[in-house]
Amino acid sequence: xxxxxxxxxxxxxxxxxxxxxxxxxxxxxxxxxxxxxxxxxxxxxxxxxxxxxxxxxxxxxxxxxxxxxxxxxxxxxxxxxxxxxxxxxxxxxxxxxxxxxxxxxxxxxxxxxxxxxxxxxxxxxxxxxxxxxxxxxxxxxxxxxxxxxxxxxxxxxxxxxxxxxxxxxxxxxxxxxxxxxxxxxxxxxxxxxxxxxxxxxxxxxxxxxxxxxxxxxxxxxxxxxxxxxxxxxxxxxxxxxxxxxxxxxxxxxxxxxxxxxxxxxxxxxxxxxxxxxxxxxxxxxxxxxxxxx
Numbered sequence: 001x002x003x004x005x006x007x008x009x010x011x012x013x014x015x016x017x018x019x020x021x022x023x024x025x026x027x028x029x030x031x032x033x034x035x036x037x038x039x040x041x042x043x044x045x046x047x048x049x050x051x052x053x054x055x056x057x058x059x060x061x062x063x064x065x066x067x068x069x070x071x072x073x074x075x076x077x078x079x080x081x082x083x084x085x086x087x088x089x090x091x092x093x094x095x096x097x098x099x100x101x102x103x104x105x106x107x108x109x110x111x112x113x114x115x116x117x118x119x120x121x122x123x124x125x126x127x128x129x130x131x132x133x134x135x136x137x138x139x140x141x142x143x144x145x146x147x148x149x150x151x152x153x154x155x156x157x158x159x160x161x162x163x164x165x166x167x168x169x170x171x172x173x174x175x176x177x178x179x180x181x182x183x184x185x186x187x188x189x190x191x192x193x194x195x196x197x198x199x200x201x202x203x204x205x206x207x208x209x210x211x212x213x214x215x216x217x218x219x220x221x222x223x224x225x226x227x228x229x230x231x232x233x234x235x236x237x238x239x240x241x242x243x244x245x246x247x248x249x250x251x252x253x254x255x256x257x258x259x260x261x262x263x264x265x266x267x268x269x270x271x272x273x274x275x276x277x278x279x280x281x282x283x284x285x286x287x288x289x290x291x292x293x
Contacts, residue, residue, distance in 0.1 A: 002033035006170060006180035007050070011041025011165035011221055012188025013269035017062045017277045019046050019186045021284025022260045026042070026184060030292050031208075034176055036112045038171040040164030042188070044115035044142040048104055051113035051130070055105070062281060067272045070096050071149070080169050093149045097140055104136045116164030117141040120151055126158060127174055148208070148270070154211065173224050183222065186284075187261035189216045199269065203267065212269060223259065230255055260284075260291045 009019050026032040049058040072092040095137055100155030117124050128138035134154055141152040141161035151160040164171065168283055175183070186242040189212075200206040205228070236243050243252045261292045267276045 002176060004180040005032060006036040006038070006175045006178065006183045007032075007034045007047070008175065008183060008185040009037070009039035009047050010185075010187045010189070011043055011163060014267040014272045015188035015280055016042030016046055016271065017280035018125060018262060018266055018287075019043060019190050019286035020062050021281040021286075022288035023284075024055075025052065025285045025288035026260075027055070029289070032109055032184065036118040036175050036180060038113075038114045038116075040116040040141075040171055041143050041145075043171075043186075044139045044164065047101070047108075047113055048139055051106065051111040052108045053110050054103070061099075061103075065272050065273075065277060066070025066274065067270070068095065069099065070272050071270070073175065091148050093144070093284070096143065098246050100136050104139060106130070106141060112178070113138055115142050116171050116173070116174065117158075117161045118164055119145075119158060120146070120160040120162055122159075125164060126161075127171075127224075145269070156230055172222060173233070175236045177256070178212055179253065182256040183258070185257065185259045186288075187219060187223070187259065188280075189219065190262045190265050191220075192264075196281055208269060209286065227257070227259075230257060258291055259286050262287060 005177075006024065009016075009023075012018070023046070027034075034050065037047040037051050039045075046058065049055075049061075070093070072094060077203070107212060114127050114129050115127055116127055128135060128142075132138065137152060137154050138158075141154060142164045143149070144152055144162045146162050153159055153163050154161055170185075170186070196209070200209050229252065233243050233252045237254060244250060244254060262280075266280050266283065
């Protein structure tokens with residue numbers, strides 16, 4: 001092991017405030033120092049700010065954010081009419097694009113960072129790093145929830161790019177090859193996916209709920225597989241055996257891993273109102289305190 005500490009940030013829209021609160025506790029109270037950060041969707045936004053060490057600015061953004069600072073539009077007769085004539089989304093994300101363009105500065109990244117996005121054109125998941133062209137656009141693409149926002153065209157190679165969580169909600173695979181000594185995973189979704197108080201009433205609510213379930217299922221499967229293999233490697237090591245990857249033949253190693261996630265659902269993905277954000281910030285801090293001590 002080389003002593004590196006990795007931070008993994010999942011997607012979750014407005015629930016990303018939970019990540020901010022949890023990371024703040026880990027860094028300020030427990031003294032964590034991140035050597036590698038990987039994120040998708042809102043985790044790409046949070047991760048990018050942390051990789052530039054804009055800690056206070058990230059907290060300030062969450063403490064002042066509102067729906068109109070993230071997106072425009074909504075589900076109404078006009079948006080439905082536009083869809084009939086070729087529009088690709090119900091909402092616009094121009095406010096978020098301006099925020100990213102304003103905050104993310106080329107050459108300011110101080111921590112190894114990678115974010116993920118998926119091409120609807122190829123179906124492939126792609127990893128982006130700060131030294132790649134149009135990196136701020138890649139971060140924006142990673143936040144694009146299909147149907148909610150329009151896919152981004154980054155280049156002829158990266159077409160119709162959307163939320164990396166569609167294929168890789170917890171980008172564990174993006175950092176395992178770096179062989180970190182410890183991995184901290186912050187997930188915005190509770191382990192138990194609870195029922196709604198009432199069924200979704202319109203096509204947009206149905207789409208949001210479907211996407212939430214999809215992303216949660218992808219993350220849960222990814223995380224459980226990682227923890228299962230990790231436990232097997234630890235058990236084998238204790239018995240003097242070594243396990244190897246069935247395809248590459250590479251020796252599998254045990255990773256010290258901690259998972260911080262809410263005990264109950266945090267709320268709606270697109271609810272950037274301050275009451276919802278403040279609740280998530282507080283719960284993130286408290287859950288990190290419970291997990292990390």
